[in-house]
Amino acid sequence: MKFYDCNTAPSPRRVRIFIAEKGLDIETKQVDLRTGENLSDAFRALNPHCTVPVLELDDGTTLLDSNAICIYLEETQPDPNLTGKNAKEKAMIATWHRWAEWNGFTPVGDVLRNTAKGMKDRAITGPHNFAQIPELAERGRARIGHFFDELDERLGDCAYVAGDRFTIADIMAIVAVDFAKWVKEEPGENLGNLRRWRETLAERPGVVD
Amino acid sequence: MKFYDCNTAPSPRRVRIFIAEKGLDIETKQVDLRTGENLSDAFRALNPHCTVPVLELDDGTTLLDSNAICIYLEETQPDPNLTGKNAKEKAMIATWHRWAEWNGFTPVGDVLRNTAKGMKDRAITGPHNFAQIPELAERGRARIGHFFDELDERLGDCAYVAGDRFTIADIMAIVAVDFAKWVKEEPGENLGNLRRWRETLAERPGVVD
Numbered sequence: 470m471k472f473y474d475c476n477t478a479p480s481p482r483r484v485r486i487f488i489a490e491k492g493l494d495i496e497t498k499q500v501d502l503r504t505g506e507n508l509s510d511a512f513r514a515l516n517p518h519c520t521v522p523v524l525e526l527d528d529g530t531t532l533l534d535s536n537a538i539c540i541y542l543e544e545t546q547p548d549p550n551l552t553g554k555n556a557k558e559k560a561m562i563a564t565w566h567r568w569a570e571w572n573g574f575t576p577v578g579d580v581l582r583n584t585a586k587g588m589k590d591r592a593i594t595g596p597h598n599f600a601q602i603p604e605l606a607e608r609g610r611a612r613i614g615h616f617f618d619e620l621d622e623r624l625g626d627c628a629y630v631a632g633d634r635f636t637i638a639d640i641m642a643i644v645a646v647d648f649a650k651w652v653k654e655e656p657g658e659n660l661g662n663l664r665r666w667r668e669t670l671a672e673r674p675g676v677v678d
Numbered sequence: 679m680k681f682y683d684c685n686t687a688p689s690p691r692r693v694r695i696f697i698a699e700k701g702l703d704i705e706t707k708q709v710d711l712r713t714g715e716n717l718s719d720a721f722r723a724l725n726p727h728c729t730v731p732v733l734e735l736d737d738g739t740t741l742l743d744s745n746a747i748c749i750y751l752e753e754t755q756p757d758p759n760l761t762g763k764n765a766k767e768k769a770m771i772a773t774w775h776r777w778a779e780w781n782g783f784t785p786v787g788d789v790l791r792n793t794a795k796g797m798k799d800r801a802i803t804g805p806h807n808f809a810q811i812p813e814l815a816e817r818g819r820a821r822i823g824h825f826f827d828e829l830d831e832r833l834g835d836c837a838y839v840a841g842d843r844f845t846i847a848d849i850m851a852i853v854a855v856d857f858a859k860w861v862k863e864e865p866g867e868n869l870g871n872l873r874r875w876r877e878t879l880a881e882r883p884g885v886v887d
């Protein structure tokens with residue numbers, strides 16, 4: 470297997486933490502997003518969507534999506550379990566994983582990609598160019614605020630995002646919270662549940678940013 | 679179990695097709711999105727995210743996300759399999775499922791929610807109001823065009839979206855293609871693979887729109 474990563478980028482970080490939690494050792498190749506290596510012909514041949522991460526299996530199959538890569542790793546290395554052990558737990562973890570992605574990770578990406586000078590025509594990942602929409606960045610900032618508040622509320626109900634143990638939903642949420650620093654958004658001092666959770670997670674080797 | 683549905687809405691349609699493919703018979707309650715029933719106190723108590731579908735389990739657990747509901751149903755009623763039988767197949771299906779959602783379903787939602795008069799402050803689903811962004815609707819239309827082209831190309835490589843059999847990735851793609859009609863976007867006559875696939879799917883009882 471070969472893992473195509475970019476060690477400064479948040480999306481592959483989801484998989485990096487997943488790999489560390491599983492204790493796996495996978496050959497890793499860095500892809501330089503700053504120089505547009507992901508848009509090169511060589512990389513396009515590997516992944517026409519022009520995104521990282523990619524996991525290339527030994528038979529040449531390429532997995533092109535963070536969540537799909539985690540699904541593969543969970544199936545092939547079940548311990549420790551990160552996506553649920555039975556129908557109900559799997560569904561609850563998937564719900565909160567998705568919630569953190571849509572309400573946390575996506576709005577941060579909206580702010581960054583619609584404001585960064587270096588992403589002028591790259592407002593969406595992938596092979597097609599799209600112009601930036603400043604209003605979408607503004608909306609993203611408002612959404613990040615709601616995300617922090619709701620995450621804090623959730624973490625008042627339970628110790629981790631999807632319940633009483635660390636799962637892929639925490640990985641998604643922590644990556645979103647840390648990604649928000651890129652656009653200078655941080656949870657307020659008053660959000661004590663979120664801060665307590667963030668401090669607990671910082672002790673995990675894979676989470677060190 | 680009780681399924682909270684809105685039979686005119688595309689997101690619960692994903693689950694309706696999934697239920698039909700599984701041959702399940704689940705008690706169903708319609709939620710009237712046009713009158714804002716999803717924003718009522720009673721519905722908020724069931725789902726604070728204010729969205730359909732919801733699956734309420736017999737123990738009172740509520741599953742609030744289309745994909746999470748499908749995960750639960752797949753685990754409890756494994757036949758016919760719709761999400762993959764082994765690690766590699768599960769990952770490939772998840773990749774294409776996600777691809778169709780992000781590149782098809784999401785842009786159609788962007789067009790609709792950022793243009794429809796009845797959705798003036800409802801540009802995003804959920805409990806918070808957001809103003810419409812006309813440029814986002816324009817961008818959505820461009821993305822729908824790319825989605826149709828890329829779906830047609832994919833269906834030239836294989837009979838179904840994720841490979842050689844019908845899966846949840848086809849459900850996501852067909853719901854996105856049909857949802858696009860709401861904003862008057864349809865695949866061109868020249869996209870023969872997409873049309874062939876659409877016609878094959880129309881024969882499945884759960885797909886009848």
